[in-house]
Amino acid sequence: MQSSPLTLKEQKRIEALKSLNILDSENEREYDDITDLAAAICDTPIAIVSLVDRHRQWFKAKIGIDICEVDREHSFCTHAIENPYEIMEVNDARLDPRFKDNPYTFGDDAIIFYAGAPLIDSDGNALGTLCVIDHKPRKLTDIQLSSLDKLAKQVVKLFKLHAYNSHLKDKETELKETNTKLKNFAGVVSHDMKMPLANMIVTFDILKAKYAKNLDEGGLEYLSNLKQSAFKMSDYITNILAHYESDYITNEAGLHQVFDIHELLENIEEMLDINDNCEIEFPEHNREIKANKIALEQIFLNLIGNSIKYNDKDVIKIKVAFEEDNYNYYFSIQDNGIGIPEEEKKRVFELFSTVASEDRNGNIGNGIGLSTVRKLIFNLGGKIDIKSKVGIGTTIKFSIEKK
Structure with missing residues (x-):
């Protein structure tokens, strides 16, 4: 079949899928465990966590199959996500008008049986399926169908966790970049200020020594206060530098x-x-x-x-x-x-x-x-x-x- 036209609903679904930042990601044990469970519960040789992209169906996790993706044109899951709130079960694809001419229904590894539970996000977008496949006709029991549905919901929870962690990593990178800029700024400003402050402190001492006789008690006190203020500023700058240099010291x-x-x-x-x-x-x-x-x-x-x-x-x-x-x-x-x-x-x-x-x-x-x-x-x-x-x-x- 041809892939669905890019309707507003489909565009929204694709955008939701892309926002997960999960397509073409590395294997993760949590997803592999779910496919293992799905295959064991449904007694099928193949189980897949699949994501339906614009022109392809990509496998996040799989058992019993070597390929990582298929063209969406021949995707069973494309049909499954059209009715996102029910499991699509195909007992014998050779007898189903939608799949009787599909190339994957022929050969030694033909897809004869298929059951796919849609993976639905919180906005109702069907992002893909958790599906089980067999090379012979069959029918799942009510318990198997219920279990497949529950496992699909766990996959969606993993998607949420992945998106959250991805967001945290982006924020962490952003914070590190900001902190580096602040650190560099503090270093430049602090170093540029220390020398003028040192000159000010020396100048106060020279003024006091040279013009003490010409200043009354109030004038001398003003000089002393200015000097103390310069010392405080110098100490403040030293502490800022120590704070930002602490990473270097400890690393x-x-x-x-x-x-x-x-x-x-x-x-x-x-x-x-x-x-x-x-x-x-x-x-x-x-x-x-x-x-x-x-x-x-x-x-x-x-x-x-x-x-x-x-x-x-x-x-x-x-x-x-x-x-x-x-x-x-x-x-x-x-x-x-x-x-x-x-x-x-x-x-x-x-x-x-x-x-x-x-x-x-x-x-x-x-x-x-x-x-x-x-x-x-x-x-x-x-x-x-x-x-x-x-x-x-x-x-x-x-x-x-x-x-």
Whole structure:
């Protein structure tokens, strides 16, 4: 037979089929399992999940047949989708006027028996069929017909899942592209701003040294405020760069090295310029580990730095603990700081989210550090958790995967 004219209904059906993005896709076990079940239940040598395209019938899954598609002109399924709400059963194609001259009804592998359950989407479009075929005349029982119909509905559910996953992959690709553009933009802007800010800071010091005698107390205070603002902006830019460079840091295999934990924490103390009013307790037993040292330093710099900044006690107390098993390293950082309200814990790791109004020195945070910490830990195959009580302190536990 000739393929159906491209009516408005047929055009809509073809568009629905194309939107699935499933034609000519790879084999998938879920579909193969359904054809296996259909053939077993109906006791036929052949079962096919077929999709009826404009000029062809393509097989998404099949058992008992080698070809992957046929011309629609000779397609049995084309007839089946014309009545989408019932199974088309052909007991003997040689006696059916629609198929008696069809080339597939002749030869050793002739299609004599056919039963096709239409695959109908939520808009009523018959996209194809789940069909069973035999080389001899036969008739399905009511139970077999019912089972074939139920299996066809499962195929449609797989179509929906395929379309949803395909949509998610497209969105993921789109988000990655957008994130790359933002990352590149942030990198360019940040690098271009750091040098002018550094020049501004040096200029403030030169102005103060050269013209201090000509400025009153208010003028000197203005200069000091400008300098502090420049420092804050520089720190903000540094944190943005660290956030976007975290992917590179954690993906670089060459950054893994062997070092001991006490050595790492001693370096952190030097970087943070710890004062006498801060006590940091190292893990009782020093251990040698193999990990991404740069990433781990970044994590500890942020977490211990926050324990110091967001602390209202006369003596800041920080305790670092360590454990390990066959798969992960486990760290915890406990402090006696201001704590985090229960309702705020969920958003502390969000980018640009700040919980405390100001730190120990009256400065306002930028909400980048903890977001970077979470990103680094996630990229290292780990998890992070917070337990905190306002006015008492915070304990942050995190893990990283062993390599």
